[in-house]
Amino acid sequence: MKKNQVKISDHEIPLYSCKTIIVxxxxxGLNAAKRLYDFGYKDLLILTEGLKKGTSRNTGSDKQTYYKLSLSGSHKDSVYDMAKTYFDGGAMHGDIAKVEAALSVRSFYHLVEIGVPFPHSELGEYVGYKTDHDPAKRATSAGPLTSHFMTEKLEFEVKKRDINIMDQHQLIAVLTDHGKNKVQGLIAIDLNKLNTDKEHFVIFNCNNVIYATGGPAKIYDKSVYPGSQTGATGLAFEAGVKGQNLTESQFGIASTRFRWNLSGTYQQVIPRYISTDQNGNDEKEFLNDYFNNAKDMINAIFLKGYQWPFDPRKVLNQGSSLIDILVYNEQIIKGRKVWLDYTKNPEWASNSKNDFDFNKLSKEAYSYLKNSDVLMGKPIDRLIKMNKPAYDLYKDNNIDLAKEKLEIAVCAQHNNGGLLGNKWWESNLQNLFPVGEVNGSHGVYRPGGSALNSGQVGSLRAAEYIYNTDKNERLNNKEFISIVKDQIISKINFEEKIINNSKGTKPKDLFIESKILMSEVGAIIRSSEKIIEAKDYIKDKLSNLKEELYIDNKVELKTAFHLYDSLITQLVYLYAINDYINNKGKSRGSYLISDLSGKKADRSLPDIFKFNESNDELVEYIQTVSFNIDNLSCQSKWVPRKGLKNDDLWFENEWKKYRDGEIYN
Ligand SMILES: Cc1cc2nc3c(=O)[nH]c(=O)nc-3n(C[C@H](O)[C@H](O)[C@H](O)COP(=O)(O)OP(=O)(O)OC[C@H]3O[C@@H](n4cnc5c(N)ncnc54)[C@H](O)[C@@H]3O)c2cc1C
Known part of the structure; x- marks a missing residue:
């Protein structure tokens, strides 16, 4: 890595040059850096707005899952079988499914070797369990904080190798050649310099970018992504990177004050679902109005434990996803607050002393609670007995479930879609490799735990490819600046304009407004009319952003640049959703498309909840979307997905291709 200085528009800007930058x-991201270094590729650096920020570091769940090939007992499994599970989720390319399956073992054992405490039996077997959409007990877990452990151990490895880390640097643009064919560099702001007189812009000249910026966490108001995760998907769209499967976000019930998924035991102990007015008055057990009887209601709550994501296939016939619909109805349509209460049993299934009638449980739920020895007490008693750490977790975050109710919402948790990448995770913008959640490798359904596997596999693939193919020298700085100067000036101008504006909207206010809109129209309930309105609104905000925003403190630049990224992301996502509907796309994955010709779960619900299930026609296609920053327009293409081949490869042939480097062609 080399450091120089360059003068642009009266700014003396530090200019770093380095062959590969991991954002x-x-x-x-950490895995990409460690892998590149270990291949023998040393001219690299990590650029991050926060070494301790992001989803992996700060999230978890009841039993946070990692998905890999079965590695215990006599479970029959193969690369093809695992790839088929991915492929059967719909709208996923066969070659990517194969790579994620093939490299799952290497990636998993790598994590084991660096110290992630995945449990094994006394004879060394990594015993698996079944997760959602998984036919083969391929899941494993290091507990509620699997991804946190992964980042801790990977950070240790990165630091051991003295890999450069530029912390507190927020990416604000991806720099490209004139035709937007190839990445040339990056521009960031140094967050520690925002309230000083020192220069805060920083420029990077590089050959490759591994883009590991995570999911677009800030586009929704109701969200269980950790507060520290932002994302930078919009900046990649701005640079010409295409998106794919952007419609396929995943949503589910989570607490909002402390963001955590309410899956597993949190539902299996059968808490009360209540709603109140905005001041906490007028308490009501609202599920009672829509379930046929108490029995159906409590069994749906129990099932929500392991049917956590909203799924339109589980809405009708008193399914567990009816609960998500009802939470949305109370909160978004009726404007009430929704809570879980563990201090009392649901009234409908209890006697006058609030003793729970366990005989109303299905056989499955009854024997689960019986085996756990909790056919007793209130939900909180059952929770503490069955899973004390689950209770402690909230206590540690200043919420005592034994004393207070827990505010909830149907929250965005993950995006199966994202930026387009090929089988080496390279995007359509040459030399830019989206890895981790920002890469949209998955389709409609995916087994729980595949996000973490995909992040490890994709970052390994990108590192291997770069190490084996990057033979070019970097552009010299003069040439580099001549190509990217206008792009840098446009960012400087944006900043100057919003600093000079004396009135308008604060970035944080517009941020809140646009996020609320997204949660209302682009989350689990989607209707064409509202999507078009929201899209036009976001487009209007984006086209006038420079004129509308104003800040009176330079620290607000951080939010202003994030807002810019987020508005682009929202616009492209809304376009993708509308395009899906225009192509006769129906309810699937984790969202419901309002459709007056369809059915609704209960007559008393508004018609916006009428829907038809997808007939699966579109799962053979992948929707890709490109964005044009000049006129804020989008264009979609429906690409037939690549099939999944079950080919019996011949060792000598593959060995030759490997020796000759043909595998990278
Ligand atoms: C509640 C919850 C539970 C989950 N449970 C599971 C599970 O059980 N199994 C599973 O497989 N997956 C699960 N996931 C998903 C999984 O955790 C994530 O997909 C994964 O951790 C993402 O890792 P990543 O490295 O791609 O991104 P992240 O860990 O989000 O890292 C992104 C990095 O990019 C940085 N960054 C972002 N924007 C910028 C910018 N503009 N400039 C500079 N740096 C930037 C961030 O600071 C951060 O360092 C869960 C997610 C949530 C929210």
Whole structure:
């Protein structure tokens, strides 16, 4: 890495040159850096707005899952079988499915070797369990904080190798050649310099970018992504990187004051679902109005434990996803607050002393609670007995479930879609490799735990490819600046304009407004009319952003640049959703498309909840979307997905291709 200085528009800007830059320090970014270094490729650096920020570092769940090939007992499994599970989730390319399956073992054992405490039996078997959409017990877990452990151990490895880390640097643009064919560099702001007189812009000249910026966490208001995760998907769209499967975000019930998924035991102990007015008055057990009887209601709550994500296939016939619909109805349509209460049993299934009638449980739920020895007490008693750490977790975050109710919402948790990448995770913008959650490798459904596997596999693939193919010298700085100067000036101008504006909207206010809109129209309930309105609104905000925003403290630049990224992301996502509907796309994955010709779960619900299930026609296609920053327009293409081949490879042939480097062609 070399450091110089360059003068642009009266700014004396530090200019770093380095062959490969990894943006983001989550599990995917850190792994990319470690892998590149270990291949023998040393001219690299990590650029991150926060070494301890992001989803991997700061999230978890009841039993946070890692998905890999079965490695215990006599479970029959193969690369093809695992790839088929991915492929059967729909709208995923066969070659990517194969790579994620093939490299799952190497990636998993790598994590074991660096010290992630995945449990094994006394004879060394990594015993698996079944997760959602998984036919083969391929899941494993290091506990509620699997991804946190991954980042800790990977950070240790990165630091041991003295890999350069530029912390507190927020990416604000991806720099490209004139035709937007190839990445040329990056521009960031140094967050520690924002309230000083020192220069805060920083420029990077590089050959390759591994883009590990995580999911677009800030585009929704109701979100269980950790508060520290932002994302930079919009900046990649601005640079010409295409998106794919952007419609396929995943949503589910989570607490909002302390962001955590309410899956597993949190539902299996059968808490009360209540709603109140905005001041906490007028308490009501609102599920009672829509379930046929108490029995159906409590069994749906129990099932929510392991049917956590919202799924339109589980809405009708008193399914567990009816609960998500009802939470949305109370909160978004009726404007009430929704809570879980562990201090009392649901009234409908209890006697006058609030003793729970366990005989109303299905056989499955009854024997689960019986085996756990909790056919007793209130939900909180059952929770503490069955899973004390689950209770302690909230206590540690200043919420005592034994004393207070827990505010919840149907929250965005993950995006199966994201930026387009090929089988080496390279995007359509040459030399830019989206890895981790920002890469949209998955389709409609995916087994729980595949996000973490995909992040490890994708970052390894990108590192291997770069190490084996990057033979070019970097552009010299003069040439580099001549190509990217206008792009840098446009960012400087944006900043100057919003500093000079004396009135308008504060970035944080517009941020809140646009996020609320997204949660209302682009989350689990989607209707064409509202999507078009929201898209036009976001487009209007984006086109006038420079004129509308104003700040009176330079620290607000951080939010202003994030807002810019987020508005682009929202616009492209809304376009993708509308395009899906225009192509006769129906309810699937984790969202419901309002459709007056369809059915709704209960007559008393508004018609916006009428829907038809997808007939699966579109799962053979992948929707890609490109964005044009000049006129803020989008264009979609429906690409037939690559099939999944079950080919019996011949060792000598593959060995030759490997020796000759043909595998990278
Ligand atoms: C509640 C919850 C539970 C989950 N449970 C599971 C599970 O059980 N199994 C599973 O497989 N997956 C799960 N996931 C998903 C999984 O955790 C994430 O997909 C994964 O951790 C993402 O890792 P990443 O490295 O791609 O991104 P992240 O860990 O989010 O890292 C992104 C990095 O990029 C940096 N960054 C972002 N924007 C910028 C910018 N503009 N400039 C500079 N740096 C930037 C961030 O600071 C961060 O360092 C869960 C997610 C949530 C929210």
């Amino acid at each position: 983001g320090s989550g599990a995917a």
